[in-house]
Amino acid sequence: MYTNHFAYWPERLSRTLTVPETTLFDNLLFTSKQYPEKVAIYYYGQSYTYKKLLQEVEALAGYMEQTCHVAKGDKILLFMQNSPQFLISFFAILRLRAVVVPINPMSITKDLHFYLEDCQISHAIVGMELYEKVLPLKETTSLKNILVTSYASYIHPNHHLEDLPSEVTLPVITLEQDVWWEEALVCNYQASSYHGKSDDLAVIPYTSGTTGLPKGCKHTNRTVQANTVSAYHWMNFTSDTVVLTTLPLYHVTGLVHSALTPIFGGSSMVILTRWDRDMAGKVIETYNCTHWTNISTMLIDFLANPKLSTYDISSLQSIGGGGAPLPEAVGEALFNRTGLRYIEGYGLSETISHTHFNPPHRSKLQCLGIPTFDLDARIIDLHTKEILGPYENGELVVSGPQVFEGYYNRVEENGEAHIQIDGKTFFRTGDIVQMDNEGYYFLVDRLKRMINASGYKVWPTEVESILYNHPAVQQACVVRTPDEKRGETVKAFIIIKETYKGYVTEKEIIEWSKQQMAAYKYPRVIEFIDHFPTTSSGKILWRQLQEQGESSSLNM
Template identity: 65%
Template sequence: MNTEHFRFWPARLPKTLTIPETTLYDNLVLSAKKYPSKTAINYYGGTLTYRSLTDEVERLAGYLENELGVEPNDKLLLYMQNSPQFVISFFAILRLRATVVPANPMSTTEDLAFYVKDCDIRHVLTGEELYSKAAPLKESTSVDDIIVASYADYIDREKAPADIPDAVLGTGEPFTEGIPWEKVLANTKDPSPYNGTGADVAMIPYTSGTTGLPKGCVHTNDTVQANTYGASAWMSMVADTVTLTTLPLFHVTGLVHSALAPIASGSTMIMLTRWDRDYAAKAIEAYGCTHWINISTMLIDFLANPALENYDISSLEVIGGGGAPLPATVGEQLYERTGLRYVEGYGLSETISHTHFNPPDRPKMQCLGIPSFDVDARVIDVATGEKVAGYEEGELVVNGPQVFKGYHNREEENEQSHIELDGKTFFRTGDIVKMDEEGYFFLVDRLKRMINASGFKVWPTEVESILYKHPSIHQACVVSEPDEKRGETVKAFVILNDQAEGDIKEEDIIEWSKNHMAAYKYPRIVEFRDSFPMTSSGKILWRKLQENE
């Protein structure tokens, strides 16, 4: 186990963390007992206290059990955008010792049908704007019931600090087969007594499926608790923390850092359904937000807001995120504006968010950070499985309390994705990394994304990080292009800053690149774009751009 990073471990934090043997649902109950009148969720001006949040969880759980027959170990599809109903549904499912299967709101009916079949799902909880995609499941799959929520039921127009997005106000479209949320909450029957354990399967988030069919990652209360309490401790969350919740909650990073950790600490979430930089700035000022975990594309947009100087965002104490490297120039803009350094982390669905964090007091830019509590992270040779010599690049493998229990119904993939080292089982992340002499880890790229240019390995993420240093580049995405002589060559899609449009040509970017990276790495082709295909969590869908090539 590497220990170089312990020299830079955050002050006043232990190097190991004892995880409670209680469950995620217990976290909510304990916070409600300690802070019953405290606001748990502020949603566009509307508020839910811990007492009312727990009460609605109990009523939904009672309905699911008594009216729909939900039993322990049943799997339920949670298909909603960020909303109080997402949180209520999540904990109500856990209350029955059933399993949450969260789905990306951008999922199609075909995507949902795959999850339903893979997990033998009979019940779906969804938002009204997504109902038309969920409804066909009743005709073609095992789904029996669909509960439909209207997010607008929880807002307060008069108290909202800014205009409320149309997506929150509702579609007004009728749904004939779904069960209305208000009917569910009218339930008066209590659920059975709770006797959940840490070993209960709590949730099965699915991988994105960019390298094949999506795979369900089986997580117990114990694995999720490891990162819930790890995030809370690392980011110094207390009851008076105010978290700006902008990352989608179906995604593991948003769920753990922006919902589960705040609830475990008894703090408040300021929740947004859709990203809106003006609403975010006004919310930070109005509610004194202290913590904000995001993705780099959100922060880039936030800092590019010409009206930002009109808002007081001095309450912010911690800003960080992961999923995509933050350009160094943006990190400097953040520091100049707030005095805060961006705290990047690294993780996967298989590890229910982070395995690595940057120390908040000593972060490095475009860096995965150092291994989190009780994580053994190693770099191995892709071909031999042996530990690489010195600080060479190789595949990242991890062992830790947050690592999943395996892929659901995927025995072959489970064997292929694990390796035994020194008597311990490690998960093979498929990410190529390198570690510096201080024990910090840096992403080189995805193993499957490598470009082979005339026999040289080119990692798109590395090229992108250099391109971001160009003062005219707003965003960049690098892919491979077939080439007669080189086999593959490097192509860069680029979005220019507003002020650079019309002044910079593709050839200018290529010439600049020649002087800033090795001859085999620089892009031979540059194509300007106005936008990139993105996931709902803000990641660039490089594979879609690659497929077009």
């Protein structure tokens, strides 16, 4: 185990951290006892105390148990934008020792069908604007009950509607067969006694798999606690920290850093349902936000706001994130505007967010950081699997308390995803990295073909399989390509069938794709090509196409 990074470890911080044996629900329970009247959530002019938050969690849990008969181990679909209801739902599910399955709100009905069947889900809690995506699945999947909520019911009644995202201002729809959120809470049922354990399965976030099919990552209370408590100490949280919650909560980084960590510490959260740079500036000034975890594209947009100078953002003490390296020029612009250095980190769904973090007092730009508490990180040769040293490129493998319990119902892929080194099990991240002589890690390339578009992970095989449904497509190869706003975006090289040449355009295929897949997945760039480079066995050399696309982007 390489230990040079300890020379740059945050001052007055222990190098090891004992993970609590308590559960995530215990965190909320304890915090509500410590700070009952303290504001937990600010949401578009309205505020909710920890006491109120816990009361609604208990009421929802009681309804789910008494009426829907939710029991320990049941998988519950949580399909919702950032909102107080997301967190109330999350903890109500955990209160029953059931399992949260949080899904990207941009998913379409076809995506949801897979998740419901994969986990045999019977119950879903959804935002009103997403209801029409879920409703048809009651007839074709295991889904039986849908609980629906309107975000508008949690905002302040006098909030200026023009400032709100459209999802929050939608008129209430009529439900013919399912249940409104308020109907559930007003029942005020009491759930049975809580006896949660740290090893209870708590949440299954999905990530893309080697076959293109998503894989559920099994996380217990213990693995999630490891990073919740780690983030609390590493990022200098206190009970008076005020967190700007803009990253999506269905995603592991947003969930851990912008919700679970502040709840562990009794901090306050300012929740935005959708990203809005003007609203972000306003709430930072209004609520004196101190901590903000984001992705680079969000920060780039924030700093590019011509109105930024009109907002007082001097309360900010810590800004950081991951998903994609932050351009050096943006990091310098942030420092010049705030005096703060961007604190980058690295992690995966399999590790419920971070395995690496830059030390707050000595961060490096475009750097994954150093291994966090009790994490054994190594770089192995792709062929020999031997351990490599500084400035050698290899695959990052990790072993630590935050590493997941394995993929749900994926026995074969669980074996492929792990490796034994010195009698210890390591998770293979699939990312090619390099370490400098100070023990800082840097991303070199992705062993996997994953595309990271504005923090959303896109698997090319899945996009290709959908493109093949277009009658004009003979062959498709999807790669990543640089994008100023998204960091990376989706590009598709397509060979058109002879009969369609001259009759179909790149723009037409892009518009068709928008209707076939989630908004973050569809190709933003299409390039028609006559033939693909292939191996002697006929396999498409996608890396060669990707390099071709990247070089053409740079020359534009």
